[in-house]
Amino acid sequence: DIVMTQTPLSLSVTPGQPASISCKSSQTLLHSDGKTYLYWYLQKPGQSPQLLIYEVSSRFSGVPDRFTGSGSGTDFTLKISRVEAEDVGVYYCMQGIHLLYTFGQGTKLEIK
């Protein structure tokens, strides 16, 4: 299976400040069709996960533009330009290139 490694596992951010989460995969997520199958999800406290970013950098419908996904191959980053209180929760990256998808361990974002 492809192993997804996120860092850091937790971060505490002052509102209005930026935040960044790294996600590294054990194999390239670049498919022969030219797409890179890396996704980001946020699970807010007590809620189901929600899709934030698909195929590395495409924001899902309704996701604020302060969320930006980037990267290629095996190294990916989710950036929040200015953290807001509603952004608290656990962020997960997930690979979708291999038939057997796998999630990262999760990164817990807290507000200072």
Added chain:
Amino acid sequence: QVQLVQSGAEVKKPGASVKVSCKASGYTFTSYGITWVRQAPGQGLEWMGWISSYNGDTNYAQKLQGRVTMTTDTSTSTAYMELRSLRSDDTAVYYCARGSYMDVWGKGTTVTVSS
């Protein structure tokens, strides 16, 4: 609106089976597969598998092979996940989600395995 409504909480004994349902509405059921994800208490997300609502093709996580079966009923737009030979470490919230990249999620079904 697009919704996935899951069945209610279950309590099972070790060795038993559980079958969780996920009823879709607001979209053409056969146009999207259904993915199942579980989350043990205090833990992260674990991808369990995916089923095509169009033709029933499935992909299961290796660790669950032989114990899990995913099915769909297109007449009722409902997906099912059955897990057999339950163990205590199967205690988790089980989620269904639309498609292989999960753009819509159900609210989850708590399955507790305890003697």
